[in-house]
Amino acid sequence: MMQIRPILAALRRHRIATFLIALEIALACAVLCNACFLIVNRIHAMHVVSGVDEKSLAYLVLDGYDRGRTNDLNARIIAGLSAIPGVKGVGVLNTIPFGDNSSINGITIDPARQRYSHEINTYIGDAASLRALNLRLVAGRMPTTDDYRSIANGFVPRDSMVLITRSLADSVWPGENPLGKDFWCIDFHFRVIGVVDHLTIPEPESRAAAGRDFSAFVAATPGNEMGGGYVIQADPRELPRVFREVMLAIPKIAPEVVVDHDGSGLLSDLRERYFLNDRAMVGILLGVIAALMLVTALGIVGLASFWVQQRRKQIGIRRAIGATRGDVLRYFQIENFLIVTMGILFGVLLAYTLNLVLMKAYEVTHLPAAYLVTSAIVLWLLGQLAVLGPALRAAAVPPVVATRSV
Amino acid sequence: MLSYYFHLAIRSLRHNKVLTGLMVLAIAVGIGASMTTLTVMHLLSGNPLPGKSDVLFYAQVDPNPNGAASRHQEPPDKLDYQSAIDLWSKHNADRQALVVESPVKLSAPDVKRPPSMGMLMSTTADFFTMFDVPFQYGGSWTGEDDARRSRVAVISSELNDRLYGGVNSVGRTLRLRNDDVRIVGVLKPWRPAPQFYDVAGGRFSQGQTADYYAKPEDAFTPFYTGLEVNDGHFEQFNCWDAPKVPGHLMGAGCEWIGLWVELDSKAKVTSYRSFLANYAAQQKALGRISYADNTRLRDLMDWLQFNQVVPSDVRLQAWLALSFLVICLCNTVGLLLVKFLRRSGEIGIRRALGASRRQIFAQCLIEASVIGVFGGAGGWLLTLVGLGLVRRQPVAYADLAHLDVSMFGLTFLLAVLVSAFAGTLPALRASRIAPALQLKTL
Known part of the structure; x- marks a missing residue:
């Protein structure tokens, strides 16, 4: 906890980069919440109860x-x-x-x-x-x-x-x-x-x-x-x-007669055909979510690696004056947590705005808070996972770096 | 100088292949997704009759005689038989076409093929000139054929390929249900998107409007010819009274016919509007309808807009892709910033040796643009892949998905703009690196 203030001071010196990552997280959060919500809605719609004994029925349409x-x-x-x-x-x-x-x-x-x-x-x-x-x-x-x-x-x-x-x-x-x-x-x-x-x-x-x-x-x-x-x-x-x-x-x-092949089939097949588009849409949404997570994670890795490299000397000094490897590791983890949290706070606002827009254009209800909480947890975990590599590299910086090229 | 910067950019990008690859990939995926969905949007929301759409109008009156039975904010999307014929037979427009679509059993007596179901368009002779429908062989029927209820038909190029192997089939006989009609014209491949003259009922569709992009009908006949040969197989848009004989809607209390008119000047539009209003007032006075003030005359694009023809899923995909592009953009800006600031020492030396801020800025921007060009090329390839995937979707507009020249150009423009935009901020930041500070730390 006592580390938060120096971290914030350091972040203030990298306003642009911090802002960019936070913005990326915020957008990712907004899209993630709403995409998940849409997926759940679609899946819910696809599982509509027909009320009939689907598995033992077929339907035949004749014309002409x-x-x-x-x-x-x-x-x-x-x-x-x-x-x-x-x-x-x-x-x-x-x-x-x-x-x-x-x-x-x-x-x-x-x-x-x-x-x-x-x-x-x-x-x-x-x-x-x-x-x-x-x-x-x-x-x-x-x-x-x-x-x-x-x-x-x-x-x-x-x-x-x-x-x-x-x-x-x-x-x-x-x-x-x-x-x-x-x-x-x-x-x-x-x-x-x-x-x-x-x-x-x-x-x-x-x-x-x-x-x-x-x-x-x-x-x-x-x-x-x-x-x-x-x-x-x-x-x-x-x-x-x-x-x-x-x-x-x-x-x-x-x-x-002419058989209408599109309208005829086992009821299970008719159901599948009817919801084919929804299934495709769920696939697209899942793809977007996966790509989104990947891009966000890579962005975090890139930025964190740069910061680690840039601060090698400071890390060395801290290590030389008594900080443990764990302290350095935690520094980068807390830093990441703070940035992601900023992003999430802004992202929640964005998510609700997006939800309001979607409510106008599509048949969706209010975004339940559970989606926000889940998205936040996922993004926190993603951030921690992404920063782990660079942070471990930072923790491995030996104290002797402090003595070089000052 | 530029070629030198370009050379430097390539060297620098090669230096960290993983980071470069990531940035190129992020831009490529963002652009690929956006351009795929925007291309589909562009194709589906485009003007099906450019240059002509503003002189084509869809006429509506509210023929319901039954006072309070429904809410009536908007007139019904189609006309009843009586109103349609009354309005059409006055010939108050430059051109006019009645349109009604119905499923029909198709066969050809001189071709050995089992009958199939297809769609029949019953319309009037002006249809083909009004809507710029291209003919391969033969031509349209005449107004006289409309009046005489001639047993003639125009067929689509697809039906011509299917039944007659694509040869000139003018003069041959086509069987619609149990009646024979003589083919007078064969269309060239014609694929308006959407199939605008049939669009109706979009406001009741919950955004499920993909079927508006279906292919045009297989056969076209004079209005009354169609009504006779396919009697009993017409479908109503809505009824306020049950038809006596199902599928036979002439004289029934049903809305089922569309009326398109071509009006070449503003004055004619105004006069047609008052013609509609007068007609409704007169019919109300006669006691046939109860809403005289509920008439509309929308032009083609307004009518498509009113029916929200672009499927809601397509719009959703476009929004998703655009937000994805913004995220990719943020990511690229961040990574470029990192990349340039990592070279602070190098930049400091160049500044100390006399390079101006402007030169550093130009150098960084060129490096960003190189990434943009590669990302754009990748994005273009991914767009082609994406459109290939759209073509495999089970939707009516699947076969329309292709990259036209304007979207091809836009893809590259977007790529360069995106990367230049992504590069500007980091390049500015890099050009403001103070040389003294950097030299001290070397």
């Missing part, structure tokens, strides 16, 4: 068929695919988590339909699709045969029986029992018969975090009004083989 004969196509596909060994179920479903945002609807609980309050995604499917999804019911009941009604205007049944997610129920009817409640979209009426734990919207990142689970499952019989999207259920171990056989079987079952 005659819309007037959708019913016939659905029948052929269901019969044809069900015959493949290992297929446990095939259902008609308009979309799937990590597929296309095909049906986004504004909803209102106002019977006069004046104020639309929420934007939700509707999954519209038959009984087999609901069985395949394997949603976890937390209240109410699953649809019975009577609840699957025929679709009007190619949208949903006029009076739909729906399952909604818990987060949607809590947001639409806070503190109330959502079962039996009604909502509307244009002149279509929906009644809530059950609440499920989770069901993510198909493209979770297209919506602010709070609304990523605002989904409803609408029970429907597809008829001629809906088709082209099929959910296939199989044992997880057999699913890859089953899906390969499905792809081989399609040209025989329905020669007229």
